Amino acid sequence: MTGTILIVTLLVLLLIGVPIAFSLGLGSITALVAVGDLPLMVIPQRLFTSADSFVLLAVPFFVLAGELMQHGGISHRLVNFANELLGWLSGALALVSISASAFFAAISGSSAATTAAIGSVMYPEMIKKEYKPDFAAVTQAVGGTLGVIIPPSIPLIIYGVVTGTSIGELFKAGIIPGLLGALVYMVIAWLIAKKHGYRSEGRISSSRLGKSFIDAIWGILMPIIILGGIYGGIFTPTEAAVVAVVYAILVGKFIYKELDIKKFFNMFVKAGLTSSMIMMLITTASVFTWIMTVNNIPQAIGTAVLSFTSNEIVLLLLINFIFLVVGMFLDTTAIVLLLTPIFFPIVTQLGMDPVHFGIMAVFNLAVGQMTPPFGVCLFVASGITNVSIERLVKAVVPFFLAAICLILLYTYVPAFSIGIF
Numbered sequence: 417m418t419g420t421i422l423i424v425t426l427l428v429l430l431l432i433g434v435p436i437a438f439s440l441g442l443g444s445i446t447a448l449v450a451v452g453d454l455p456l457m458v459i460p461q462r463l464f465t466s467a468d469s470f471v472l473l474a475v476p477f478f479v480l481a482g483e484l485m486q487h488g489g490i491s492h493r494l495v496n497f498a499n500e501l502l503g504w505l506s507g508a509l510a511l512v513s514i515s516a517s518a519f520f521a522a523i524s525g526s527s528a529a530t531t532a533a534i535g536s537v538m539y540p541e542m543i544k545k546e547y548k549p550d551f552a553a554v555t556q557a558v559g560g561t562l563g564v565i566i567p568p569s570i571p572l573i574i575y576g577v578v579t580g581t582s583i584g585e586l587f588k589a590g591i592i593p594g595l596l597g598a599l600v601y602m603v604i605a606w607l608i609a610k611k612h613g614y615r616s617e618g619r620i621s622s623s624r625l626g627k628s629f630i631d632a633i634w635g636i637l638m639p640i641i642i643l644g645g646i647y648g649g650i651f652t653p654t655e656a657a658v659v660a661v662v663y664a665i666l667v668g669k670f671i672y673k674e675l676d677i678k679k680f681f682n683m684f685v686k687a688g689l690t691s692s693m694i695m696m697l698i699t700t701a702s703v704f705t706w707i708m709t710v711n712n713i714p715q716a717i718g719t720a721v722l723s724f725t726s727n728e729i730v731l732l733l734l735i736n737f738i739f740l741v742v743g744m745f746l747d748t749t750a751i752v753l754l755l756t757p758i759f760f761p762i763v764t765q766l767g768m769d770p771v772h773f774g775i776m777a778v779f780n781l782a783v784g785q786m787t788p789p790f791g792v793c794l795f796v797a798s799g800i801t802n803v804s805i806e807r808l809v810k811a812v813v814p815f816f817l818a819a820i821c822l823i824l825l826y827t828y829v830p831a832f833s834i835g836i837f
Contacts, residue, residue, distance in 0.1 A: 422447040422707060436750045437693070440700035444707055459703055466702030467695060470654055471577050476691035477657030478568055481664050482529040483683040485520065488668020488675045490635040491533045494519045497632035500625045507609020509545055510555045511602050513538040517559030518598040521566040522639035526690075527748075527785050531560025531796040539801050547614060549803050554786075554811035557797035558601050561782040564748055566594030567643060568660075571748050571778045573653065574698065578756050581770040583653045584646050589771045589834050591643075593779055593826055600822060604814050634667045694749055701753030709757065721762060728766055732776075732827050735759050739777055740823070743784020744791065751781055775833040776826050783819040786812050 425446045429439035441459075448456055485491055498512040498519070505511055517534045521527075535556030542552035564571045567587035576583035629636075642660055645651045651659060668675035725731055738759075742751055756777065763773045785793040788809050798805050826833045 421450045422704070422711075422713075426704070436747055437696040437700045440697070440704045440750070444700070444703045447707055458706075462703040462706050463699045466699045469577060471573065471583065471652075472695070472698065474568070474573050474654040474657040475570055475694055476687060477654075477661050478570060478573075479526060479529070479690050479694075480684065480687040481657065481660035482520075482526055482533070483687045484661065484664035484668055484675065485635070485638075486529070486533040487679060487683060488664055489672035490632075490638070490664065490667060491516070491520055492537055493628075493632040493672070494635045495534065495537050497625075497628040497636070500621070500628040505606060507547075507606055507612075507614040509538060509542045509547065510551070510605040510609055510614070513542070513555045514559040514562075514598055514602050514605060517556075518562050518566060518595065519635070519639075521560075521563040521594070522568075522643075526570060527560045527563035527782065527793050528796050530563035531556050531793045532800060534559060535797055535800045545614075548612070549801065550807040550811040551608060551612070553797045553801040553803040554794075554808050554815070555605055556801070557786050557791070557793040557808065557812065558605075558815045559598075560793040560796065561785045562594055562598055562601075564782045564785065565590050565597065565775070565779050567591060568653065568656065569778065570694065571752050571781060572774060574749055574752050575756060575774045575778060578753060579760050579770055579774070581774060585771050586774050587643065587646060587653065589775050590778075592832055593775055593822070596832070597779070597782075597819070597822055600818050601815055604818050608814065634671055638663055638667075697747065697749045698753060701750060705753065705757045721759075729828070731762070731766070732768075735763070736776070736780055736823055736827060739780040740784060740787075743781045744787045747792070748778075748781045748785065751784075752777070769830065769834050772830050772833045776823070779826055780823050783816065783823060786819070787816060 422443055426439055426443040429442055430436070434442070445456070445459060448458065495512060495516045498515045499508070502508050502511045502515060513534060516538065517530050520530045520533055535553075539552050539556055542555070543549065563569070567590045569587070569590055572586045572590060573583055575581065576586050638660065641663065642656045645659065646653055646656050665675065669677075721731065721734065725734070739751065739755060742755065746754075759777075760770070760773065764770065785791050788794065788805065794805060794808050794812070797803070798808055
């Protein structure tokens, strides 16, 4: 009874356009009031308990680091370096967009921030070079999805908190899938560029490449310092987020001298709004999943799924399909919080490594960010380029098909998803 009321209320609220966090909270309250077997005092208690986590402090700091990078000249210099490195290839600017997104993702941890930061720089340049607007715009969206898989990744942090999996191990495991994803997307972009006859930017110049590398070295060092510090045991992922903020401020203000103190307030406000939205999702989803757990709903769903098939290959395919479909409609953070408690016990029962499952799930959700109807990277790319969603949906198809192949690879070849390469 409680489970039915909970899920039906959530679906109704989502269908009428209520934001996800409020839908989760109102659904939980409605279920408790309707059944009356638990006091409403449980709601604030669970909200506070779920937010009272040292690890979750990494979220606002990584979001702020992304803002500081974007306004401190780091992202612009990374783009210049990527352009000098790849400019000799056909469709060079498309390849630069994706590779620069991979660099930026290794610092910001956010897909939307990656799409906005790189897209605002690269899209105008691609249009000047007569790239088709839909191809130029979709390249920014596809590159932006790398933000949730290449460490540091906010969804991986949340998955680690929910499941108790080592965030350091998740970060380590996310490197190969993220970089391989970037490489595959670059190959697809190169093939499209060849087909449409997009030219290269000219021969590679060792002098210009060296100059751009020196200019971007502080940005390139940032993920090395962050990830090296985590893996070397120098600081925790949470402390690494603080290091990222301090580093971005020092580089942007005193080395590149592009950080304007007057803009600090706006950057902090924007980072605060984004972080509060994420934390609101985390806390309300915690209440929602707690009520589900108390009423044995995940166990019931797990039993139903296992009764459908006991074949591990088919089961993982079914779980992937559910993640992919739900990822087309809901925010990545919300999905991690809602679906992980349901499927995590099932996959661990099958003997699947928690890190492997985390990489599989989060990469799947990254693909959802470039698919309609609610792919956040598509909407951000559309917003900064004024290219319609309909045109972006057509342009994203080759990348989407390649991403499906990658999901299957990461699912059925564990070596790619547990960081042993």
